[in-house]
Each structure stands twice: as structure tokens, then as C-alpha cells.
Amino acid sequence: MPDSIGHHRRYKAGREVKVSTAYLGGLAVSKKHGTDVTSANITRTTGKLHVRFLEEFISKCLIIRKGENLLMISVAMASYNGEKFIKEQLISLLNQTKKIDEIIICDDCSTDNTVQVIKNIQSLYKDFNIQLFINKENVGYKKNFKNVLSKCKGNYIFLCDQDDVWKKNKVEKMVSIMKADKKIKVLASSYELIDSNDNIIQSSTNLYKSYVSSHSLKCISFEELIVGNSFQGCSLCITPEINDKFQKCFDIYFHHDWLINLYASEIRGMYYVNEALFQYRIHENNAIGLAGLSNVDYDVKSLEGRLKTAKDCLNNLEHLEKVDSEVISNVHNYSRYKEFYINHINYIQKGQFIKLIISNFNRYYKLIKSNKGRIMDMIICLKVFKKKV
Incomplete structure (x- = not known):
């Protein structure tokens, strides 16, 4: 219904009263000339009382209020x-x-x-x-x-x-x-x-x-x-x-x-x-602070040092699976991602040098190791391979 202002007549207590009705977005809000009008005077142009319009008006007000709460x-x-x-x-x-x-x-x-x-x-x-x-x-x-x-x-x-x-x-x-x-x-x-x-x-x-x-x-x-x-x-x-x-x-x-x-x-x-x-x-009583974020407390040139990041990531995934049943379905290619860490550990531990070189093309590798780190991985892997030969 288009916005409009119309006039119609209603009878109350034996008196004829002229009422103007403003329609806004399908709602009719009445105003009696010279006196106030109760909610019962919310009408359509036909003059018939429709309580549902009042309910709709209140509902819209509540929606607006709910939007404010957002x-x-x-x-x-x-x-x-x-x-x-x-x-x-x-x-x-x-x-x-x-x-x-x-x-x-x-x-x-x-x-x-x-x-x-x-x-x-x-x-x-x-x-x-x-x-x-x-x-x-x-x-x-x-x-x-x-x-x-x-x-x-x-x-x-x-x-x-x-x-x-x-x-x-x-x-x-x-x-x-x-x-x-x-x-x-x-x-x-x-x-x-x-x-x-x-x-x-x-x-x-x-x-x-x-x-x-x-x-x-x-x-x-x-x-x-x-x-x-x-x-x-x-x-x-x-x-x-x-x-x-x-x-x-x-x-x-x-x-x-x-x-x-x-x-x-x-x-x-x-x-x-x-x-x-x-x-x-930053002060001496920080609960966490920044201390240790860039410090490494293990030998990065050792076999265990080269495996630590991958083992930690695998451990993180396994812990997360225990508390979050949705992680496997939520994360795209989750199984492939987890498999990368398992394979990465095996390649270095078993001295599988060629497979480690090929894995350099895996995008996940770049997330855990820099170019320098990957070269160090290959050096350790080659040492393990030589020991087995």
C-alpha cells in the first residue's frame, strides 16, 4: 500500500469523530483531531479494526530493537x-x-x-x-x-x-x-x-x-x-x-x-x-610477553632438531582432533595435510633423500620451513642415508 494520508469517520460514545490515518509501509497510525487516540484506533481505510496491524507494528519495532542489540x-x-x-x-x-x-x-x-x-x-x-x-x-x-x-x-x-x-x-x-x-x-x-x-x-x-x-x-x-x-x-x-x-x-x-x-x-x-x-x-611481569618467540632452545642441526617442527604440528593436529570433532570435515584436504607431516618425518628418519627432494614441491613444506631450513633437512637426511649404505 502506498504511503498516504486519508480521512474517514468513526463513531465513539455516540459521537462522530474525524480521524486522519497515515499509512506507512502497510501500517496505519491514526491521530484523532484535537485528542489522543488509543492503539485500538489503528485501522485500515475501510475503517475496520484490525488488531493484527498493531501486532505487526509492535513486531517491527522489536526487530529494530533487536538490530540495535547486534x-x-x-x-x-x-x-x-x-x-x-x-x-x-x-x-x-x-x-x-x-x-x-x-x-x-x-x-x-x-x-x-x-x-x-x-x-x-x-x-x-x-x-x-x-x-x-x-x-x-x-x-x-x-x-x-x-x-x-x-x-x-x-x-x-x-x-x-x-x-x-x-x-x-x-x-x-x-x-x-x-x-x-x-x-x-x-x-x-x-x-x-x-x-x-x-x-x-x-x-x-x-x-x-x-x-x-x-x-x-x-x-x-x-x-x-x-x-x-x-x-x-x-x-x-x-x-x-x-x-x-x-x-x-x-x-x-x-x-x-x-x-x-x-x-x-x-x-x-x-x-x-x-x-x-x-x-x-613489555615488562618483567608479563604472563606471556614476547620472550622466547624468536629463540630456539634445541639443536637445529641435529636429527631431532630437524624433525621437531613436523612432530609438533602432528601432535597439535592429534590434540585438536580429540576436542574438536568438526576439524576433519571443516578443513579442506585435512587428511592430505596430516599425511604430509607423517611422510616428512619418515623421509628424514629413514634417509629417503629423493622423496624429501620431491616433497619440496609440496606447498605445505613452505609453511614450516624456510629455504635454508629445507636445505638443512636435506643435509641431515643425506647423512642418515649414508649411515645406512
Whole structure:
């Protein structure tokens, strides 16, 4: 029915009353001249009362309201002995250009003044929804993040460390990217490195192993992530779909953020934007930090050293299969991918030099070893072959 404004007459309490009716998108909203009209005066041009139009109107209002709820934003923070930096982090959350609907904090039995600092922020900023939960016992950061994520109700859920500082546009930027592309189930950003005194150590950090141009969006494959995690939890925004799976298929074997990224990559929903949207603080009390990410604690020139990466990847796959029944069907060519690691280990262990050379054309090989690493593999494999001759 086209938008129109018509007039018709109705009788009420023995009086003839002139009513104007505005039709908008098939709904009739009546307005009695000079007085108010109840919902019963919502009519069609025929003048016959139809309650179903009122029901339709209310239903549309509810749909609009539901659409607003889709924009709900949660922040999940796991705290433990963070009194030194947590206030600055919380203030950076409150200063976002896109307001956060709920900040959920689970404290893991801090022995310092962390809880009181949080309570002080709650009392000072009562207009913000800051919820504090204190664990009955210390459960460790992996389970603590699982706990805090289980309490989040938002459609966009940000993981948050207690000692970083968010740039003002972090939430707005990441939510806008995810809203524009519904394929994105988990989005990671890059960051600046700062020290204990807020001095910038490094202005921008590309978390991806290969070059990604500034501000570019990159889809991260499952095959890349099974080798190791490149994207810390503090850089992530996740959807309820991934959070639900994380809750159901949690495994202490994996770091919480690595498991989240793996689940998203299974359905080709793990993305990375190379834009520094927060400041990652390095200090002596980091739960994980960056220490050891580039350090190798084994002999890379030994037989076991050359097998370690493939064995670790195979072990990761087997652990994932135990907790995630969907991984085999979700990941394209999963069996072939797993078979590559089994064959790679056998080729080197048994000195099958020719087969190892041929496997260099396998795209999976490039994911776990550089050109230099593959040459080292062939040298070790040739040594094993010579011993058997």
C-alpha cells in the first residue's frame, strides 16, 4: 500500500469523530483531531479494526530493537596482580570513540591491590557497565580467560590484557571491518610496543610471518596456524559463534588465543589487519610477553632438531582432533595435510633423500620451513642415508 494520508469517520460514545490515518509501509497510525487516540484506533481505510496491524507494528519495532542489540560490544579482561598498569588500561577502554557496552573482568585471586583499583574505577565511572568477578581459587590465565569469555553477551567480544593501552579508535575500527565482511569470525590487529614507562619501543609490529602492507586485511589459513600462533589474545575481536565453540571445545593443551584462532581458521574466518590499534606493554611481569618467540632452545642441526617442527604440528593436529570433532570435515584436504607431516618425518628418519627432494614441491613444506631450513633437512637426511649404505 502506498504511503498516504486519508480521512474517514468513526463513531465513539455516540459521537462522530474525524480521524486522519497515515499509512506507512502497510501500517496505519491514526491521530484523532484535537485528542489522543488509543492503539485500538489503528485501522485500515475501510475503517475496520484490525488488531493484527498493531501486532505487526509492535513486531517491527522489536526487530529494530533487536538490530540495535547486534551492535553490543563486550570486553573480556583476565586480571592477576596488575595493580601497576590496570587503571591506565581501563581508562583507555572508557575513552573509546565507540562506547563499550560491558567490560567483564575476572580476577584470578590477585594478592596485590588489583581488585581495589578496579572497584575504584567502578565507583568513579558509574555510567559504564564494569562487572568484576573474583575466582574462588587461582586457575591460571588460560582458564581465567575461558571464565571471563563465558560471561560476555556481546556480538563483538574483545579480549583484553590488563597492562596494555588501547588507542581510541580500536573498537570502532575493528567492529567496522567485521561488520563490512561477515566472513570474519576473528580479527587480529597489530600493535605498538611500549615499555613500563609508556615509551614506544617499536612503532608498528607486523604479527604475520610474511610481509603484509600497512592497513591491509589478510586471511590466515588453518595450515599456517597449526605450526604456531602469531596473534596474541590481546589483539583479537571475536564473534559469539567462535566463543561458543571455544567454551565447548576448550583444551588446556593450547594457549587460549591459539585455540580461538584455530577454530576461526577452520571455517576460513581468521583475519588480520596490519594496523597498530593498541600499545602492547613489555615488562618483567608479563604472563606471556614476547620472550622466547624468536629463540630456539634445541639443536637445529641435529636429527631431532630437524624433525621437531613436523612432530609438533602432528601432535597439535592429534590434540585438536580429540576436542574438536568438526576439524576433519571443516578443513579442506585435512587428511592430505596430516599425511604430509607423517611422510616428512619418515623421509628424514629413514634417509629417503629423493622423496624429501620431491616433497619440496609440496606447498605445505613452505609453511614450516624456510629455504635454508629445507636445505638443512636435506643435509641431515643425506647423512642418515649414508649411515645406512
